[in-house]
Amino acid sequence: MFMQNTLTRLMRLPLISIALIQGWALGGGAEFTTACDFRLMTKESNIRFVHKEIGIVPSWGGATRLVEIIGSRQALKVLTGALKLDSQKALNLRMVEEVLQSSDETQCLEEAKEWLKQFIDGPPEVIRALKKSVTAGKELCFEEALQVERDLLGTLWGGPANIEAIARRGKYCK
Structure with missing residues (x-):
């Protein structure tokens, strides 16, 4: 065990x-x-x-x-x-x-x-969240896994990695 x-x-x-x-x-x-x-x-x-x-x-x-x-x-x-x-x-x-x-x-x-x-390669908090999301998808029922995704997004949205990525993308979208 x-x-x-x-x-x-x-x-x-x-x-x-x-x-x-x-x-x-x-x-x-x-x-x-x-x-x-x-x-x-x-x-x-x-x-x-x-x-x-x-x-x-x-x-x-x-x-x-x-x-x-x-x-x-x-x-x-x-x-x-x-x-x-x-x-x-x-x-x-x-x-x-x-x-x-x-x-x-x-x-x-x-x-x-x-x-x-x-x-x-990437912000550690994003890599960790992606791993948690995949683990949830493997181990939890569908609805619970979706909730984990929403919760994880809430921890990242508007955070430093998100803001930096949007700023970088803006340069390439023009």
């Missing part, structure tokens, strides 16, 4: 999270990757939910999140087959967003940071 709660809290953090897979992500490691918003891996890396092989099921929320990431049929194949997902299979299943070119630990980390920039 502890790891289930921990990974759920990670998933709900109001920031963008990324799992950088270098080498093997087995069992609990595979489950951990599902709690992150994005997954990147090196060419030589593998993901494998080995739970069946040791007579258990994922219990950290990995199966539930895997269904959300790749769909129920593919998740069933991955889990019941204890399939080894190399980088190409993981990419084809949309388990990972990208396969990094470098395998060098330092270069790989820099490549991942560069990839992540496109999603975190």
Whole structure:
């Protein structure tokens, strides 16, 4: 229960999270990757939910999140087959967003940071609000998620990021 709660809290953090897979992500490691918003891996890396092989099921929320990431049929194949997902299979299943070119630990980390920039470039309060909005859309009923969106807009409308963005846009709209 502890790891289930921990990974759920990670998933709900109001920031963008990324799992950088270098080498093997087995069992609990595979489950951990599902709690992150994005997954990147090196060419030589593998993901494998080995739970069946040791007579258990994922219990950290990995199966539930895997269904959300790749769909129920593919998740069933991955889990019941204890399939080894190399980088190409993981990419084809949309388990990972990208396969990094470098395998060098330092270069790989820099490549991942560069990839992540496109999603975190902007006012932090806006990025946090967008993450909260997506999380609400995943976890809440439709009407409640809409209310979260309205509430979040209320915290940003007329704020510094909004005013600065409108001022910048005005220059380009003429």
